[in-house]
Amino acid sequence: METHNEIQTELKNFSDLIQPINIEDFAANYWEKQVLHIQRNNPDFFFSLFSIEDLDKVLEYNRPHGSSLKVVKSNQPMNSTVYENQDGSLNLNQLYTAYADGYSILINGIQRFWEPIKMLMESLRNDISHNASANLYLTPENEKAFSPHYDSHDVFALQISGEKHWILYDETHLKTPLLNSYQPTFQREQLTGAREITMRAGDILYMPRGVPHEAYTIDKSSMHITVGIQSVQWIDFITKSLLNLSQKHIELRKALPIGFLNSDNENLLSTDEELDFINILQQVFQKENIAGSLNILGEEFRTKEQPKPDGHFSSLDRLNHIHLESQLSKREGLTSKVTNSASGARISFQGNTIKGPSQIVNTLVFISEQKGIFSVKDIPFLNNENKLKLAKRLVRGGLLKVLN
Secondary structure: OEEOOOOOOOOOOHHHHHOOOOHHHHHHHOOOOOOEEEEOOOOOOOOOOOOHHHHHHHHHHHOOOHHHEEEEEOOEEOOHHHOEOOOOOEOHHHHHHHHHOOOEEEEEOHHHOOHHHHHHHHHHHHHHOOEEEEEEEEEOOOOOOOOOEOOOOEEEEEEEEEEEEEEEOOOOOOOOOOOOOOOOEOOHHHOOOOEEEEEEOOOEEEEOOOOOEEEEOOOOOEEEEEEEEEOOOHHHHHHHHHHHHHOOOHHHOOOOOOOHHHOOHHHOOOHHHHHHHHHHHOOOOOHHHHHHHHHHHHHHHHHHOOOOOOOOHHHHHOHHHOOOOOEEEEOOOOOOEEEEEOOEEEEEEOOEEEEEOHHHHHHHHHHHOOOOOEEHHHOOOOOHHHHHHHHHHHHHOOOEEEOO
């Protein structure tokens, strides 16, 4: 248990979030190993991120609905027709009443509705190389939303305001479940090793996936944000390694025999086929294949996240007026990576991948490495006509913006 009382006004990255623990200490001693509770004695620590006064604005102006908004009491959700109007707006008075009657308000994917949380999630993703999303929970006093359960993803709970009491149970037989696997609920008598942690405003709690837990309020309401980490597991890496190997080995691309589900399992593979697959599988962790696997994982990681809104429509208005003297730059905050394979060259970035022939790989590398402003005419290894075509394609695809 750590205590920290230094005032923090802005959260920019993962280091800020877990201070005073440093990333190296966290990775070595806590990540997927044990619970961490950081007590800060600073109720305003998360003020720049979100506050209870901001919740009405999110509900009124951003209108989370459907699976994004839940109103729950003792595991039972309220029917959304009670608080959703026909025009898609929310009936705030009905939500106020529900909260006063003991219901918790949940906003799933709160980063989609509040920019400071979105920015922190983007930074956290880049710092830890795993996907992250945030859910918000507002619970009135003397209530709880859910029965004992565990999550199949790692969780950071950020106590925004009030207090919440957590009961954590022994996870010896449930340790590190497969991501997105079945998440059972428990009766308390099924669980052992109960220990209680009280979260106060400014505190943070890290729980590895598989730790059974429940949370409740007593004489104070609670608002907290859970940051769920959707880890890239070794099984994911091995799966991508096989995908990368399939580009070179036709054996992995062939179809299984007709009627294979109706055949004897013992006859599915011939002796020669079995040896072929064993030889191929031995290449999974060879250096050359590891690089290809990481490229696939990296492309999926970059393209899964959308770029932040930055007025890109104004660049699209200039699309048909781009000329050789036009000045371009990468959109702020975008990170890009160029890869080249038998299927051609690719440049991937947040939200998209642009593909082309292998001959333009060095041109894409030039663009990917740009840190500032450059002109269309500066694009190397292409004639003027193709410089213009590529510039327009990368503006249209969302990587570049037009400055004049």
